Amino acid sequence: MPDLSTTFAGGIRCPNPFWLASAPPTNCGEQVMRAFDAGWGGAVWKTIGEPITNVSSRYSSVDWNGQRMMGLNNIELISDRPIETNLREIAEVKKCYPKHAVIASLMVESTRDAWHDIVQRSEDAGADGLELNFGCPHGMSERGMGSAVGQVPEYTEMITGWVKEKARTPVLVKLTPNITDIRQIARAAKRAGADGLSAINTINSITGIDLDTLEPRPNVDGLSSHGGYCGPAVKPIALNMVHQLQNDEASRLPISGIGGIGTWRDAAEFILLGCGTVQVCTAVMHYGYRVIEDMTDGLQNWMREKGFARIEDFRGLSAPKVTDWNHLNLNFKIVARIHEEKCIGCELCYIACWDGAHQCIHLDHAHSTPPAIEAASRARISVTPIPRLDRGVQAEAPLARVPRVDEDECVGCNLCALVCPVESCITMERVENHLPRETWEDLVNGTPHS
Amino acid sequence: MGAAVPFAFQDNAEVARRFPDLHPAFDSNEALTEANRCLNCFDAPCAAACPTHIDVPRFIKKIGTQNLMGSALTILDANILGASCSRVCPVDVLCEGACVMLRYNKQPIAIGRLQRHAMDHFWERGAHLPKKSSRRRSQKIVCIGAGPASLACAAELAQQGFSVTVIERHALPGGLNTYGVAEYKLRPPDSLREVAMIAELGVEFRFGVSIEHQSDLAALESEYDAIFVGVGLGAMHELHIPGAHHNVNVAVYVVDALEFIARYKTSGNLTVGNNVVVVGAGNTAIDAAVAARRLGAAHVTIVYRRTESGMPAFGFEYEHAKQEGVVFEWLAEPVAIHADPASGRIVSLECARGGSNFHLSCDMLIPAIGQAPLRSLLERSRGPKYYTGGDCANGGREVVDAVADGKRAGVAIAKSFEAADA
Structure with a gap:
């Protein structure tokens, strides 16, 4: 049986490379423990910071050809629970699941003290690593956090630097795709000493407008706001950005791939372009934690068929095949x-x-020409075939x-x-x-x- | 709901209970999913197979974009009876039978049910048929018969601005759509609603008028500029075997299939025997046999002189009849009807098979051995003013064939007056 266990970014160990992304599926300890029981290898906690107030509604989706949620959009903010509660539950999870990866996703105000404090407390709680949320595209960016940081290389470098002053565990910087060249931010993170990257965060989006009420979705009392887009629709964009990061010496760091991963096949593709782990959210929000079963099973079956014993055996093999x-x-x-x-x-x-x-x-x-062919068909007289009346009529040749x-x-x-x-x-x-x-x-x- | 039905019809709750929809309507999500399964073929075989050449992929893709009104108008543009055709068409041998999915070992697209979905929306919105031209044309056209062929001809001409009158010998319009289609496919109110929509175009209807004699035709010729003959087929053939006529209760216990069907559908007379024998194995025979079962007959047998492979009914109709519990006696030729001399009731049908005879218990006999053409009328209606279509011209096909004929005639009639009006 191929071995799915892996070590990421210089020290985060996990039984498999499938992590839950920082999102509603990792809101609380009870959820994360059920996810680990279902088979997930790691979880990036719903971003911890000063508790916020959310709106309702929060999500909207793009359906395609009768399939639900080809793309999902959210305007939810970071955790709405006290920092102490989140950290206490992280400690509980780590106590029960010492071999699984628990990553604390962090977002606090842009001061050195605030970051030092949250880093210290997260690591004290037992987090295996830290993910700096510099990507959240809505709500937090207006307060000078999230993508407001992740869109400015200097801010990214400065805050990553503060975190690195304090951190003892690997530091991952989560990148926003809402920028002309994602490598600018990755380079800043790398200069500041980041141990890895998570890419990509959600893409700015307006999913649609209700054509009866003329109100955009998700509808909050008649108004909406741009949100973050994710799900199957964004995978090609994410793959390209992952490749850009891998292909750039100044950006190159271990990558936890994110963006539309819903099956083992998606995961294999991200790993083939160089990712060390992958993160999943929309597929779990759609179907529950149980989707992990086929993700690990399918990936292992494919690895066995291809003769790969470990993740490292195929990681990055397709990266050189993408060229200019x-x-x-x-x-x-x-x-x-x-x-x-x-x-x-x-x-x-x-x-x-x-x-x-x-x-x-x-x-x-x-x-x-096509119009001539259509006109000829319209001019043809067709009748319902009745055996009694149509003996000997030839059917159209199959070819x-x-x-x-x-x-x-x-x-x-x-x-x-x-x-x-x-x-x-x-x-x-x-x-x-x-x-x-x-x-x-x-x-x-x-x-x-x- | 849609336009009020001006043709008085008393709905029968018992009939509705016994004949629920054979193919239930899609809900919106089912329709969307099914519509999205359609490949949208170029020069689609389904559209080519449809006698009215409905642009099937176009109306289905409009369902996919939730443009249901556009979808219904696409259907109606090709086939004015698109609503009833969606329910009565033998789609297995037409559009759905031509679906390329069949060559891919996949279910063909449920074109009939999607068409019904679009047309149901049209009714629910209370929409009206569009005119094709705002011109007022000076000519007057009469259509004899108010069945599908005449209705299609009348609608086409009315949409183009002509004055059209439809004359009908029955009390209700719609022809076999009203009187002859199995109830679980199409109910009379649905047929009448569709005719009402055509009446709204300004078509005048006259009921209870028979056209039989040369003088009737001469009167029409003097009043109208063109005459469309869409009278369908004539009476059903009778069984010429001993006992078929002498029986005092013949009217009740020997009833031809079309009469039997019309009776339960439109007159409220739900009389049926306990042991019913249907003679013949065409689609009408099947409709009558299944109706007899639904109305409560314990045993329904279809007697046919050939074997299964020779039966004129469509394969899917045969399968349906078997599911409804209808029993088939192959290679059996009726030779005599036996009645109880005292009561006059039928007790059995004697049939011959091979060299020997056998008796089938029978208290109601339903001959379904085809209809005679209305030869004399057709022979009299000759001349430049005459056009014809539907069963009387094609020998008896489907509603959709009649609609195609009627529309083509309407287009031709309109074109013939183009020079005069120019």
Whole structure:
């Protein structure tokens, strides 16, 4: 059985890399203990600071094609419970679950004394590490905390420095994506001595507007406010930012990956780009702590299949495969192949290619345009087939609706394969053109055939 | 609810109780999920298979965006009886049978139920049919028969600004939609509501008027610029076997399938035997057999002269009948009806199979062996003013075929006056 246990950022041990992100699922000790019983490897406590007052409602979501919560938005603030209560419960959890990681997420006013005090108290309570919440995009930023810190490199460096003066456990800086270049903040954190990064925090968002009342969601007495967006929708953005951080020497630190992780597959992708642990929130808010079962089970099965014994065996393996566009081979040529035995005749590839790509998929040899084909169908007279009246009428041939690719014109863009609803019905096949690898950089530098 | 039904009809609670919807309505979330399952095929086979060429992916995607009014208008633009078609169409052999999902070993999209969802919304909003043109056209057109073909023809012409009159020999409009469709698919009030919507376009309806003689047609020819004949098929064939006529209680105990169906649907007469035998295995036979079961018959048998593979009913109708407890006797030919001489009641139907005869207990016999065409009327209605469509022209297909015919005729009639009005 592959070993999922790991040590993160120079000293945070955990039985598996799956942590609960700092959020409602880690509000209190009772919750965290149930989560550990369910199988979670660690938990980043709901951010501790001077208790706040929340509004109701607090969440809104984006549904897609009948699926709920493709994206989730919240305007909830940090913990609304006293600091002492949170710290006392951290101590209780650590006593019962010494092998699990408990990270204290912290946010206090921007003074050295306040940070020194909270760091001391958190570590005294038994926290295995500290996560500095410099990312919260709403409510706290207006008070000079959260993303108000995380959007200014100097503030990030200063406060991280104060924390490092005091901390004995690893210090993680949680980064906001609501900034032009996330590396600016990561570099500041690294300069100040941070031991790791958590990325990404939620993305500024307005999820939608009720078209009956014209009021935006979530609705608080007729008004709303921008919130933080998370869930499956944000994963590609998070992956890219994780990669940016890994690819930059001045930013590079152990990363706890966050952003739309709902399955073991998502987690594997974050780890393949270099993350040491991952954090989950929306999937748990949607389905409960039990989602961890398949996360660990699925990841282990995949590792076994791939021959990975430990997380470190595959961590970062895909990072070098992401490069800048000007390093891509311009002479790599693929074309679409439609496997007619699998084709169900929806013709989505045809219309996608005609309207959204390069007009190289055809339904006939005359290269009729889409409007001409639709007009011909409308003009056809159809009747309900009645056996008594229709003996001998031929049904449409099964292949009549299978489109055909003009491979000479196909640019290999993938669009037809992306829209095809049938697995492996359209494949992109390598065309051997006997041309050497050549990149844009080669062309600019005049050094082909590299 | 929608527009008030101007056609008086007394709803029967007992019938409603015995014939609940065969396919219940979707709720909003079910409809949304199902709509989103639709692939939105280009040049979609479902739309091509529909005789009225409803743009199925378009109306389904509008459900997906919760543009239900747009969805209903998309349906109505192609098929003025989109509401009843959503309930009565044999979708398995039409749109849903053409769904590409079937080639992917997946359930086809529930097009019929989605169509009903959009149309139910249209009714709930009390919406009205749009006109296609604000022009007032000078010509007058008459449609003979108030069934689906005539209604589609009348609606198309009224939407384009013509004066249209529909004449009908029955007391209610709708044709088989009102009188002949199984109750669990379409109830008379729903059929009548749909006709009321067409009446709102300004179509005039005249009931209790029969057109039979040359003189009737001549009168119409002198009054109208075009005549659409949408009279459907004629009376059902009778069983020509001993006993079918001499019995004093024939009117009660031998009743053809269409009469039997019309009776429970529209007259409040729910009489049914205990041992019912239906002769014939078409879709109407199945409707009658299932209705007999629902009305309380303990035993319902369908007698058919061929085997299962030769039956004209759709496969899904056959399956439904079996689920309702209808029993089938294959390769059986009725040869005589036997009655109790004292009471005059039928006691059995004698059938031949192979070389031998057998008796089926029977106290009610329902022949369902097809309808004769109205040949004489059709032969008389010849000339440049005449158009026809629906069952009387196509030999007897589905409501949706009649709607397609009627609409095409309406478009053709309108076009024929284009030059005159230009």
